Amino acid sequence: MTLSKWSFPSIVHFGVGSRNKLGDVLRSAGVSRPLVVTDSGVAALPLFAEIMSDLKNGGFTASAYSDYRGNPVLSHVTAGVEAYRDAGSDSVVALGGGAPLDVAKAIALMIHHPGTLWDYEDGKPDALPVDQHIPFTVAIPTTAGTGSEVGRSSVISDDDTHVKRIIFDPRMLPPVTLADPELTAGLPAGITAATGMDALTHNVEAFLSKGFHPMADGIALEGVRLCARSLVACVKEPGNLAARGDLLAASLMGAVAFQKGLGVTHSLAHPLSTVCDTHHGLANAIMIPYAMEFNAAGVPDKFEALARAAGVGTDAASFIAWLRSLRQELGIPDKLGAVGVERGHLDRLVELGVADPCHSCNPIPVSEGDFRDLFEAAL
Secondary structure, three states: OOOEEEEOOOEEEEOOOHHHHHHHHHHHOOOOOEEEEOOHHHHOOHHHHHHHHHHHHOOOOOEEEOOOOOOOEHHHHHHHHHHHHHHOOOEEEEEEOHHHHHHHHHHHHHOOOOOOHHHHEOOOOOOOOOOOOOOEEEEEEOOOOOOHHHOOEEEEEOOOOOOEEEEEOHHHOOOEEEEOHHHHOOOOHHHHHHHHHHHHHHHHHHHHOOOOOHHHHHHHHHHHHHHHHHHHHHHHOOOOHHHHHHHHHHHHHHHHHOOOOOOHHHHHHHHHHHHHOOOHHHHHHHHHHHHHHHHOOOOHHHHHHHHHHHOOOOOHHHHHHHHHHHHHHOOOOOOHHHHOOOHHHHHHHHHHHHHOHHHHHOOOOOOHHHHHHHHHHHO
């Protein structure tokens, strides 16, 4: 795989070995004291030690913040801002999956902006403007799922309620991404499967979301095609770097495409993470066939395009059947009970699903009763 450089939506160095460009990228930006933001899981890997050693040998004064794990919450961001200031850092290296990347982008936002992170919540009527300097940030993804490295937002949960909040502004987009498929090769099969299904869900929901955005639609369909040809291979042949590259590209593409919008799958998945701490990609993977059955009658022509992109048929029924068989082949359960969700959670899941903004872009309206039926079907 040859190294490529893209300028869409930001500068992306793509290919095996692209992570080795980190020093050159930082020097070009005129920074020398990066804070490497990751989580405790990635910090325990040889990759992390390699990057910290390379930075030191390259003449950088690098510090690290990694004292957290799991779904990101506000306190992770607050502690990261303190770590940045205590170290006298001048830039951020965001290293990891979707959670560390979201934390890193939120940290960068809050270094010079007043107030609290919630003052910048998307859709808040009196939200403060994002108008102060944001430190130079380089994103290095280690999973192929959320595409947060090319996203303009962070999803951070409240520590007490665990409700997810979206912080959005175009200036939060990291100016440079180093997308190295080799970094995803060591993931456990379950994480590869769940994050890959997250990437697929982003592309599918972006394509189905209502509104006119042919650029996003084209990107999403190609993302579906790449997922269809690579996801199983990534799980069953973890060292297959060609497949890893396809899936990483599809992840990036999903994050670009869903600027158009998402849909009911995400409004089902977000409450599962809030109430039951379900991994986001796994929640999407379990719920997407149910959500697509709900959507199928509303936009049959779009499902025909999805089925053709995936190479699995020409209609909604064949596409949904493929989603179910794909889930089974990846070892992902088809019922929520397998991941600890109980009937006693139902009322709260429905309440949060209705309140979640993602289903506002769904191709057909979703009522409270629809949410209850969808969760019931998956229990």
